[in-house]
Amino acid sequence: MSAVLFFIAAIGALVGAIGVVTLRSPFYSVLALVFHLISLAALFLLLRAEFVAAAQVVVYAGAVMVLYVFVVAYVGGGEELAAGTALRILGPLFALAVAIELCVAMLGSGLKGISSKGAPYIAGFGSPAHIGRLFLTKYLFVFEVASLLLLVAAIGAVVLARRRRGLEPYDEDFELAIHARRPAGTGTMAEGAGTRPAPTAAPQPEPQESAPPPPPEPEPVES
């Protein structure tokens, strides 16, 4: 039974991985990657690493890939990206290097495991409690460094998004433009929800007048 599941999941992982690099459409490529990640999660389950499997699906398939799909579905799909000549030469070289490295690693350590029965299953292995205990004792330093790295990445993302003209100022300009054309207290959804005060001193509506030209781009915020 476990052998059948293993081969289904392994073939799924391989097909997904091949699909990522061979499919032309970026959307299908991302979907192939999702398929690959879910197959990997099934392989983790077969190794009794329930927590890792769930984390794999929740974090990668359920969050990271969702953003990929989001972006690709909005902007991707049109023209095909033509790879430059440098990329055409370097790509296979890097792939070859990774393949050699993996072969060395596998031949060096994995071959010994084939003849033995493998590591025994210890009760509680791979459970969240077990993993949590290891994180806070044996691998505490690595765990903290990794969390620091994630924090830096999160702050960096916020800073970068802010430098590139966030949505807020533009939204306010847009709202102002709308205001100029609408009598005060006509009851928009924003007024009703209280997110924007009712325009008490709004300018008189001027029909047949186009909205004021959008103000110039605000200066990038120094952070």
Add this chain to the structure above:
Amino acid sequence: MSSSVAVVGFYEPWWIQIIKALVIFAAAFAILPILTVYERKLLGRFQNRYGPNRVGPFGLMQPLAEIVKFATKEPFRPTTSIGYMFRIAPMIAILTAVAALALVPFGDVQHIFGQRVGLYGIDVSIGPLYVFAFAGISFYGIMLGGWSSGSKYSFLGAMRGAAQLISYEVSQGLALVGVVITAGTLSLTGIVHAQRGMWYLIPQFAGFVIFLVASFAETNRAPFDLVEADAELVGGYFTEYGGTPFIAFMFAEYMNMIVVAGIATTMFLGGWLLPFGIHPPGWVDPFVVVAKMMIFITFFIWVRATLPRLRYDQLMSFGWKALLPLATLNLLVTAILVVS
């Protein structure tokens, strides 16, 4: 896995697991049509009308008539759609919803035919993470359905679904972490047993409210049903679906509602436990759980009849600026209280 080191609590024979799976699925499958009538009749009462009352006694046969109507419709898809994805998407939606149902515990371990049978599909060590894993995959049902329809309404609905699901999943998860910290276990039956003294509704009230609000968004129910905002998007991601694939999406939506109600019952309302020290025999447990789930489902319908739909930016700013900080604060306070 022939290792002798492994120690599992107890192992149910394979036939019991299959029977359990069939019984739980059949029960949920039987409840779902009744739920649609229940929702429509309740909505009718809220809106000062009768609701469906023509087919069968009290209109109870209404879903049967509708299923026949949907099943006999001509299969149709737009020329711009992508055929096989268009067909796969409802399957993903149903599969993930039913898989998540397996986690809801309907009762304690019972002795039936000399076997120890847990009245739940599975009791995994990762607990709620299992539900979140399938919630993560269920996104692809919505996404593929909207994208492969080749229609702008569907696409926009799916995109809203994407943003909404990942925004509110975080708050929902953090609200549950408070319960998990208090109970000290991830197993859902363990969490129910930990509520013997007091249901977590009281010590984790903030978490309960946050979970409930986030659940509205996760299940695409009003007032967060922007995914299928019919005033602006016709029908959202299933605009182009008709016939049985459409039923599949509706089935998944109601099933998700049942799952969320089950998780809320387990996490906050003490699962199959009854207050005031009442200990009914074991076979009553599933009915207690279903009754508690019906409280949540009634509340879902009530809110749908009461609150108007939010605007999209309100949804996002509420999720990220109000709900997420609250959930984090709740988690921090809980952790401090538990440790100290």
